[in-house]
Amino acid sequence: MAIPKLNAYTLPTAADIPENKVNWAFEPERAALLIHDMQEYFIDFWGDNCPMIQQVIANIAVLRDYCKRHNIPVYYTAQPNAQSDEDRALLNDMWGPGLNKHPERQKVVAELAPDEHDTVLTKWRYSAFVRSPLEQVLKETGRNQLIICGVYAHIGCMTTATDAFMRDIKPFMVADALADFSREEHMMALKYTAGRSGRVVMTRDLLPEAAPQNKEQLRELVLPLLDESDIPQDDENLIDYGLDSVRMMALAARWRKIHTDIDFVMLAKNPTIDAWWALLSRGS
Known part of the structure; x- marks a missing residue:
């Protein structure tokens, strides 16, 4: 019922990206970044010092740095560490008590800790849009593109991408800035998104000024x-x-x-x- 112990795998490369049904151009002035559920509790399932997770964190860090330098808003989702049975509802049946049993692990991992300019959304369901002001604030600020990274690719990240699509917000799933239970489930999330609800990209695809000139x-x-x-x-x-x-x-x-x-x-x-x-x- 609970999340199992997870093992590292080879992250997708550009050669692994499924064929995208849409070729939306990335528009920084219309985009926002969503760092999804990168809390200590969820990262702990890979154990300490997992190289794959370190690379995912690094890729998210460079995306966040790019967004901050280009005035792209940064949003986080984070599940609360004290959820009532009513709030948690069917998640109890599927995953057990979750963070309720590990309240001390609620924080976002230190390398990605949000600052005073970021917005942290309380996460209640798989989709970041449920019981959240995310759709409203995106549309009020003229943002109709959502860069999605974090965990877990085939659960909350894919569901959020699908939900964004249904709200006329273009999701960009960043293949090498996501992590999942397994490579098979990771690739399934990418394939579904590429064919049904969004565009799948690599971190480097969103970084036009990737190297200094001198x-x-x-x-x-x-x-x-x-x-x-x-x-x-x-x-x-x-x-x-x-x-x-x-x-x-x-x-x-x-x-x-x-x-x-x-x-x-x-x-x-x-x-x-x-x-x-x-x-x-x-x-x-």
Whole structure:
């Protein structure tokens, strides 16, 4: 009845994306980002330090960063940790008490914690629109595109995408910024969305300015990600200045739009401004 222990799998790549029935253009000025149910309770089912989940978190982080820099509103869903039987209703039959038994795990994971500019929606059912002002605030602000990422792809994320479609809001399901019970169920959610209710994309598809144009821009991008107040030299190890693995994976996700071979391992091998600029400036 409860959510089972979950195992990592290979996240979808661009080659795995099902054929989209629609080819809606992504319009940042008409879009909003929904970070769906990325609460500690739901992430715990993969155990500690799961590489797949770390990559999903990194991809969501880079999407959130992009949205904040382009004035795209960011919404979260989060289930409450004290739900009455009346509020929970049939969810009790399907999943048991859920967060009621683990109230201390209600928070969104630290790497994606919302700030004062974000909106956190109380989540009552699979769809983020149920008992929520989401539709109203999207339409009041002229937003008719919803970027969907988070967990679980074939439950709340797919249901929210379908519900958005029925409210004339275009859903964009981000294949590598979602996680699920299994790869089979993940791909099922993508296939259904692509054929029935939305457009399936990769993180990099939504990031037109994926790479800096010169070393100075690279430095300006990296410095805010460091924990130290000191400014590193271009040949110094950025990890020594507080750059963590999640932020490095987010950079890799962002830069794969320019060079498809860039990954976390490549950046971590020599984490300096000089080395990264050498990778990014190839062929320019």
